[in-house]
Amino acid sequence: MRPHRIQLHRRRLLAGLGLAGLAPFVPWTESEAELTGVPKRLILFFHPYGTIPKLWRPTGSGMNFSFTGEITAPLEPFKSDLVVIDGLFIDIDGQVGHHAHMARMWTGAPLDDTPIFTNSQAGKSFGWGTGISVDQFVAAAIEDTPVRSLELAVNTVFEDPRTRMIYSGPKQPITPRGNPFDVYNLLFSGGVDDVDALAQLKARRRSVLDFVGGRLDRLYPVIGQGDRVKVDAHLAAIQEIEHRLDTLTKCEAVAPDPAFDSADMGDFLGIARSHIDLLVAAMACDLTRVGSIMLRDERGGRLSWLGNEDLFHEHSHAWDDGGASATLMRSAYRDFTTLFVYLLEKLAAVTTPDGQRLLDHTLVAWGTTMATGTHEDAPVPFILAGSCQGHIQTGRYLKFDNPPHNQRLLVSICNAFGFPDQQKFGVNDTGTGGLPGLL
Numbered sequence: 521m522r523p524h525r526i527q528l529h530r531r532r533l534l535a536g537l538g539l540a541g542l543a544p545f546v547p548w549t550e551s552e553a554e555l556t557g558v559p560k561r562l563i564l565f566f567h568p569y570g571t572i573p574k575l576w577r578p579t580g581s582g583m584n585f586s587f588t589g590e591i592t593a594p595l596e597p598f599k600s601d602l603v604v605i606d607g608l609f610i611d612i613d614g615q616v617g618h619h620a621h622m623a624r625m626w627t628g629a630p631l632d633d634t635p636i637f638t639n640s641q642a643g644k645s646f647g648w649g650t651g652i653s654v655d656q657f658v659a660a661a662i663e664d665t666p667v668r669s670l671e672l673a674v675n676t677v678f679e680d681p682r683t684r685m686i687y688s689g690p691k692q693p694i695t696p697r698g699n700p701f702d703v704y705n706l707l708f709s710g711g712v713d714d715v716d717a718l719a720q721l722k723a724r725r726r727s728v729l730d731f732v733g734g735r736l737d738r739l740y741p742v743i744g745q746g747d748r749v750k751v752d753a754h755l756a757a758i759q760e761i762e763h764r765l766d767t768l769t770k771c772e773a774v775a776p777d778p779a780f781d782s783a784d785m786g787d788f789l790g791i792a793r794s795h796i797d798l799l800v801a802a803m804a805c806d807l808t809r810v811g812s813i814m815l816r817d818e819r820g821g822r823l824s825w826l827g828n829e830d831l832f833h834e835h836s837h838a839w840d841d842g843g844a845s846a847t848l849m850r851s852a853y854r855d856f857t858t859l860f861v862y863l864l865e866k867l868a869a870v871t872t873p874d875g876q877r878l879l880d881h882t883l884v885a886w887g888t889t890m891a892t893g894t895h896e897d898a899p900v901p902f903i904l905a906g907s908c909q910g911h912i913q914t915g916r917y918l919k920f921d922n923p924p925h926n927q928r929l930l931v932s933i934c935n936a937f938g939f940p941d942q943q944k945f946g947v948n949d950t951g952t953g954g955l956p957g958l959l
Contacts, residue, residue: 558872559662560908560937561803561882564626564655564812565863566685567856568820569836569893571901572849578604578917585917591853594861595903600915601864601879602905603958607920608929609898610889616642618818619681621889623649627687628930628946634691637680648681648691651947654930656688658937659810666807671696672703672795673814675785675821682818696814698783700776700794707802774801788816788825792859800866804878813863815856818889826851836893849893860886864905883908883936885929898922902929904958911936911959918957928955935959 575589585604587596595602612620615631616639623631629651636647659669669686673696676683684693697703774797780787792815799811820832826848838845863884870878884905891900899922907914932954934942943952 558874558881559806559809561809561878562655562658562937563799563882563884565860565884565886566813567815567888568818569832570888570890570896571853571892572839573891575850576853576901577606581917581919583916590850591857594857598861598864598905602903603912603914604917605902605904605920605929605955606918607899607922608902609922609924610900611897611924616644616646617895619646622685622818623681625887625889626653626655626685626930627651628949630947631681632691646681648693649687650690651687652689653685653687654933654945655686655810655812657934662809665809667707667802668808669810670799670802670808671812672799673698674788674792674795674816676814676817678819685814686812700782700791700798703795703798704776707798707807774798785822785824789855789859793862796859796863796866800863800870804870815859823848823852839893867906879906881909882906883912883933885933908936923955924951932958
């Protein structure tokens with residue numbers, strides 16, 4: 521199927537550049553309403569098979585903590601932007617692990633009992649998950665982006681509940697896009713394709729700013745004190761816009777590296793970085809405000825990118841054996857962390873029209889399906905990044921005593937995105953409200 525192309529409107533492009541502030545001085549070429557504010561963004565980030573708790577868990581607590589473990593040490597530079605959530609519980613209620621864990625992670629809902637899939641080892645049959653995922657719940661309220669949400673995955677091939685974490689509704693899994701070239705075509709091939717034209721437009725805007733600023737300068741000596749206050753305000757605004765023209769990261773397409781093959785498990789890191797580049801570019805251009813990235817899935821595949829062709833799943837069961845499996849799993853988990861840091865760096869590098877970082881307007885929720893590769897349901901590690909426009913107090917390490925994650929964390933995400941009345945999320949949620957102390 522030929523990918524649908526998205527037309528990137530000039531207003532949306534310039535808003536990503538931080539040029540929306542030109543409106544009081546320069547009329548737009550399109551008769552569209554001016555931006556009223558910078559919207560929030562939501563990103564779900566996933567890796568399989570839990571973690572190694574003793575190498576993941578920070579030292580300290582509250583606002584006084586440090587990432588000293590081998591797996592999470594790369595997060596230290598972003599500590600003030602993070603909330604580490606330790607001690608949540610994903611209850612699969614006796615259903616088949618991996619399948620049920622994946623279905624429940626962002627939906628809080630169990631597998632359907634329709635016998636579509638069978639796990640011969642467990643002797644059980646089941647269907648797809650039965651709830652909407654939290655990102656799609658948020659996306660349903662956003663109507664003015666070309667792409668409602670963007671689902672990305674690295675090295676995901678098969679189709680069963682272990683490989684699908686996003687649901688548009690009960691028994692409606694969304695297939696993620698695994699090929700960065702397809703994602704690039706979807707987002708940009710019909711839109712941002714003339715960088716020279718964009719540079720010319722930027723130069724014209726600066727020329728008009730210079731003209732307006734010169735006119736105000738000449739008016740200054742012949743006007744009264746009250747009007748001078750207004751002129752000073754206009755000049756300050758012009759100087760701020762000029763600063764943004766000089767310093768803002770451009771909203772532009774980031775073409776994938778043609779050197780890699782999206783089906784090559786050995787280039788896992790390169791494919792993941794390309795997906796991250798595209799997702800951040802799409803959000804900077806306001807093509808979408810909701811996205812997700814799966815680093816592999818609960819089938820796991822092979823550890824090819826680590827120079828090993830063994831099955832990821834088999835080594836995950838021996839994460840603490842002190843031998844080759846432990847070494848491989850430490851390397852894999854640390855690679856997941858470095859990719860999360862790469863995402864944060866990209867979000868922090870984009871300056872939004874209000875002068876803040878795109879990261880400040882975003883909530884990134886990094887989760888996995890279980891505590892460790894040996895299927896423990898708790899404590900499942902989660903990390904949030906970005907304050908979501910101040911709704912979340914970052915720079916904290918929060919410890920909990922096994923509350924069900926869907927009954928608290930997913931509710932908190934809904935609350936942060938403007939759904940204060942959402943007190944339950946998922947199927948059979950018997951609790952009320954979000955995760956204590958998070959918002």
